Amino acid sequence: MARTTLRTACTMNCYGGCPIDVDVEDGRIVEVRGSAYFPEAQQKLCLKGLSYPQLLNSPERLKTPYIRKDGVLTPASWDEAMDLIVKRLTELRGEYGPETVMLYKGSGNLGGSTANLGMNFWYCFGGYTGRSGGLCDAAQETAINDMFGSSDYGSIAEIADAKLIILWGKNPVHTNLHSMRYIHDAIDKGAKLVVIDPRVSESSDRATLHITPKGGTDGLVAAGLIKFILARGLEDRDFIDKHVHGMPEYEEYLQSLTIGSIVRETGVRLTEFSKLCDLIAETPDFALIQGKGLQRYSNGGQTCRAIAAVAAVCGIIGKRGAGFHASTFMENPPKWPFFPPKPRDHIRETVPVAAVPLEIPKLDPPVKALWVERANPMVSAPGTNDMQRFIESLEFVVVPEAFMTETAKLADVVLPVAMFMERADLFYTYGQNYLQYRQKIVEPPEGCRSEPDIFRELAARFGFDEKYFPKNDVEILRACLAESPYALTLEDLEVAPAKLTSYRDIAWGDLKFNTPSGKIELYSEGLAARWGCDPLPKYVPPLIPKGSFQLITPHAINRINSQFVQNFWLDDAGDDALHMNRADAARLHIKTGDTVRIYNELGEMALPVKVGERVREGAVTVFSGLANLNRLMAPIVTDIGDGASFHTAAVEIERVIL
Numbered sequence: 001m002a003r004t005t006l007r008t009a010c011t012m013n014c015y016g017g018c019p020i021d022v023d024v025e026d027g028r029i030v031e032v033r034g035s036a037y038f039p040e041a042q043q044k045l046c047l048k049g050l051s052y053p054q055l056l057n058s059p060e061r062l063k064t065p066y067i068r069k070d071g072v073l074t075p076a077s078w079d080e081a082m083d084l085i086v087k088r089l090t091e092l093r094g095e096y097g098p099e100t101v102m103l104y105k106g107s108g109n110l111g112g113s114t115a116n117l118g119m120n121f122w123y124c125f126g127g128y129t130g131r132s133g134g135l136c137d138a139a140q141e142t143a144i145n146d147m148f149g150s151s152d153y154g155s156i157a158e159i160a161d162a163k164l165i166i167l168w169g170k171n172p173v174h175t176n177l178h179s180m181r182y183i184h185d186a187i188d189k190g191a192k193l194v195v196i197d198p199r200v201s202e203s204s205d206r207a208t209l210h211i212t213p214k215g216g217t218d219g220l221v222a223a224g225l226i227k228f229i230l231a232r233g234l235e236d237r238d239f240i241d242k243h244v245h246g247m248p249e250y251e252e253y254l255q256s257l258t259i260g261s262i263v264r265e266t267g268v269r270l271t272e273f274s275k276l277c278d279l280i281a282e283t284p285d286f287a288l289i290q291g292k293g294l295q296r297y298s299n300g301g302q303t304c305r306a307i308a309a310v311a312a313v314c315g316i317i318g319k320r321g322a323g324f325h326a327s328t329f330m331e332n333p334p335k336w337p338f339f340p341p342k343p344r345d346h347i348r349e350t351v352p353v354a355a356v357p358l359e360i361p362k363l364d365p366p367v368k369a370l371w372v373e374r375a376n377p378m379v380s381a382p383g384t385n386d387m388q389r390f391i392e393s394l395e396f397v398v399v400p401e402a403f404m405t406e407t408a409k410l411a412d413v414v415l416p417v418a419m420f421m422e423r424a425d426l427f428y429t430y431g432q433n434y435l436q437y438r439q440k441i442v443e444p445p446e447g448c449r450s451e452p453d454i455f456r457e458l459a460a461r462f463g464f465d466e467k468y469f470p471k472n473d474v475e476i477l478r479a480c481l482a483e484s485p486y487a488l489t490l491e492d493l494e495v496a497p498a499k500l501t502s503y504r505d506i507a508w509g510d511l512k513f514n515t516p517s518g519k520i521e522l523y524s525e526g527l528a529a530r531w532g533c534d535p536l537p538k539y540v541p542p543l544i545p546k547g548s549f550q551l552i553t554p555h556a557i558n559r560i561n562s563q564f565v566q567n568f569w570l571d572d573a574g575d576d577a578l579h580m581n582r583a584d585a586a587r588l589h590i591k592t593g594d595t596v597r598i599y600n601e602l603g604e605m606a607l608p609v610k611v612g613e614r615v616r617e618g619a620v621t622v623f624s625g626l627a628n629l630n631r632l633m634a635p636i637v638t639d640i641g642d643g644a645s646f647h648t649a650a651v652e653i654e655r656v657i658l
């Protein structure tokens with residue numbers, strides 16, 4: 001059978017946005033490779049991307065709808081499933097209004113234009129209940145947007161020219177493989193790497209200095225570092241005078257902090273602050289890369305602002321081979337020309353996503369139904385116990401899914417959906433600024449339907465105006481491009497992805513900040529008014545419940561949240577052990593290979609343990625995305641941006657005698 005090669009793009013919630021060459025034989029995907037489409041993707045896929053043939057061809061794929069009958073999910077026909085959805089949604093809307101349906105959207109597939117067909121459906125339905133903020137980067141995005149006036153970001157390729165790189169709260173080996181290549185390039189040319197992370201991560205191997213603060217104290221580490229910088233005269237006064245608003249107030253705040261209290265609270269030694277300052281003195285134009293892990297604490301938004309303040313005080317913003325890197329979404333996504341009128345009076349989007357299970361049940365009119373889209377909140381949201389209680393309290397739950405996830409198992413109707421290589425779309429993501437044509441590569445397995453097709457059929461059954469539900473995906477994409485300000489056609493994107501007009505190699509390279517003061521706002525009254533926080537990035541200790549060990553759940557190399565868990569091909573690549581410090585383990589008579597019980601008042605789980613120096617004393621880590629792991633944490637919202645405070649968790653550990 002002849003092999004053909006087609007191009008598409010990896011659509012996962014990832015910085016990469018990798019273009020992919022896909023080999024197809026006999027209608028099946030047999031091999032994938034990184035494509036040479038754009039240089040930052042380096043013609044490389046990560047392990048997860050390389051596993052797509054196994055994932056898409058997995059025997060675990062759902063291929064028939066399921067309906068709950070007598071409490072048991074039972075295979076059903078598409079007609080039965082659609083009949084039931086129309087009947088129950090109609091009944092519940094009639095009794096409680098359209099807001100009775102909660103739409104819980106996740107980030108399982110990013111940046112698709114045709115996903116808007118779903119919104120068209122809910123607009124035509126008359127409304128819905130949504131949520132505010134996000135599980136991933138809401139605290140960071142809100143904080144940086146407020147401080148700089150936009151979420152500008154530069155090319156990751158710029159890092160290759162840096163002489164000093166500070167990697168703060170980020171593990172690119174697991175989450176942003178392509179930026180790691182540029183970090184290695186810089187080190188090969190003589191650059192020094194500093195990593196600040198409570199865990200000695202896989203990205204630290206070549207670090208000159210690794211600082212391991214107590215989890216959630218990064219904002220105070222940043223304040224302490226700025227105190228040292230000011231004491232040694234390493235700040236850029238000219239930059240501060242021209243481009244920073246609120247420095248006198250911030251300096252006054254810093255005076256209220258003693259070095260002794262900073263060292264005690266953060267666990268960072270004086271010598272470490274001093275050494276980092278030596279490196280900054282050697283290389284005043286350094287690159288500061290801010291990750292997303294540090295904003296998953298209760299104080300996450302102010303932490304992001306405090307770290308960004310280091311960049312502002314040192315004047316590294318907008319400089320080639322230096323700068324502040326905190327990526328965010330594309331500013332200029334394609335337009336959607338098919339929206340029906342928005343039923344504003346019947347859309348509620350005020351409950352932070354992390355608080356959904358606690359706050360949604362208090363709404364009036366009540367939420368009685370749930371539609372889960374590209375999400376698996378039973379594993380990916382904090383507070384699994386509360387989420388389970390919430391879902392089980394509802395009258396009707398629909399989950400379109402490719403696999404029988406933990407959330408799908410609680411549904412009344414499960415619909416088997418096509419995966420991303422099985423339908424066409426436009427694709428854009430964060431971490432780079434390319435628009436790509438995500439071509440359809442193969443037909444979905446028999447029995448699966450695409451989400452746009454599901455909404456088209458439901459719209460027809462509800463009798464909604466068909467002009468809002470165009471039939472042909474490719475024609476929809478053409479219409480989106482025609483409405484967007486890029487002067488691009490689908491044929492252009494077939495040849496190569498397009499770098500968009502909002503793209504700049506260097507973030508804030510023009511030193512223009514779209515804030516009320518026109519400067520970087522260390523002091524922000526607007527932020528304080530919106531979020532009830534201090535106008536300055538003042539440190540507030542993270543909320544950590546009582547317990548012997550702080551539980552930190554960083555991202556795994558073989559999963560993106562709960563995605564890819566169904567791909568057994570990746571099992572050996574992962575690490576599902578609990579990691580703990582040697583000194584803590586010795587006290588509890590625990591050694592590598594033992595099984596331990598991890599527990600608190602919310603739940604428990606058993607895992608093998610790895611003992612070493614990767615984690616600081618008093619903390620343990622388990623990579624996120626494991627079923628039941630998030631039962632050990634409560635659904636806590638961050639200080640700014642309605643983000644999710646995943647790291648607000650403490651546990652006890654005991655050895656299991658087998």
Ligand code: SF4
Pocket residue numbers: 010011012014015016017018044045046047048049050177
């Ligand atoms: S998951 Fe990320 S790095 Fe991996 S192939 Fe997809 S876009 Fe690329």
